[in-house]
Amino acid sequence: MCHEIYVVGMGPGEESMMTPQAMQILEKSDVIIGYTVYLKLLGERFSNKELLSTPMKQEKERCQLCFEKAREGKRVSLICSGDAGVYGLASLMLELGKDYEDCNVTVIPGITAANSGAALLGAPLNHDFCVISLSDLLTPWERIEKRLIAAAEGDFAIAVYNPSSRKRADYLERACRILMEHGIEPDRACGYVENIGRDHTCAKTLTMAELLHTEVNMFTTVFIGNSQSEIIDGKLVTKRGYRL
């Protein structure tokens, strides 16, 4: 017998931005497992389910709990904010799945902050783009730095995830300095969005020189335009190349 487990991207947080596909899978689940903040975002709607969590940094244990519950015969969903396959737990579940041959893992996509944040700012990712996380919890900083340099050299628009945290207050500034050392000029069009899909959402456009000295929190996604990007009527716009 094969136990089906779903890794579900819930989008930015508001129910109106979760797909009907994701919603239906959660509704059919017996058990919903996720980081406590995400379970709270789901709200009252699923209070009739078995809701389980493990503390932050215990992602492996959270995933193993999914397999164990599935083996009890429960229909299990693991929720991730945004898209389950963008800095979410989809890959860890597929890796661990090697040890659970009687379980099958299916990934359900959701809207990730690159896309939901971009929409609030205008259209910053409307040409080739990169997504880079500044978190060095699981990735050596040298690799992050290498990717920032490559993004600048490739003239990509960039969405930056995890630009800051209490222990990494200066990481965004460090990233901006690396980008500027590799050709991104001080007046490059940029923007950031705080609290996407939650209360107190805030979208702001600014230049790279201004971004360099901006303090952001961990609920922020930062956008850096490419060399063709412009701020038009307060919106960050990366052009596709149409002749006007």
Next chain:
Amino acid sequence: MCHEIYVVGMGPGEESMMTPQAMQILEKSDVIIGYTVYLKLLGERFSNKELLSTPMKQEKERCQLCFEKAREGKRVSLICSGDAGVYGLASLMLELGKDYEDCNVTVIPGITAANSGAALLGAPLNHDFCVISLSDLLTPWERIEKRLIAAAEGDFAIAVYNPSSRKRADYLERACRILMEHGIEPDRACGYVENIGRDHTCAKTLTMAELLHTEVNMFTTVFIGNSQSEIIDGKLVTKRGYRL
């Protein structure tokens, strides 16, 4: 008076993957404008609306039609497949909006093929990634080549849009050769997805050496893993770095 126009990402095609937010905005619209293929994907549900289109390559005219209809007092939505801000018409609408000060353009995000395709393959974009289009209709090939090189040098996972068309049958092969010349080894884990969110969806994993000789059509999204990616039980998995 300010006329509101929505640029709506409809996701990959199936209604179950369009957000309730996007659905509600389309339901409240008097006029839905879009490329004919996308209007057809919407199906019968909106047959009571004024549905308008312009031929392919007449994107500027399609956008202008939105502003003209809005000025007639109609509630207008422009639909794009996937996400409106990823190779969609969001940026062109915001650029043209400069000439229509009485109109306000709002972008509604959707699930783009990078995310919906990734979910079908497993988790190929579960670490830093790039999205690159191989279409040189609006972008000089030299710029595409530069971005492919940067993506390889930065060791990004890559989602490739528009990998082929009738006039560009060999573009994917050219792209693969460039990537291989810049360090992507023949056994790099890759994959592709055809017809995401439509009939006859097909997801396949393979190596870079195999991808090089694979013919894909224009309804295909190609995924190239980073140096840490693996094919696990038929799924393309890019690891986040958890210790197992």
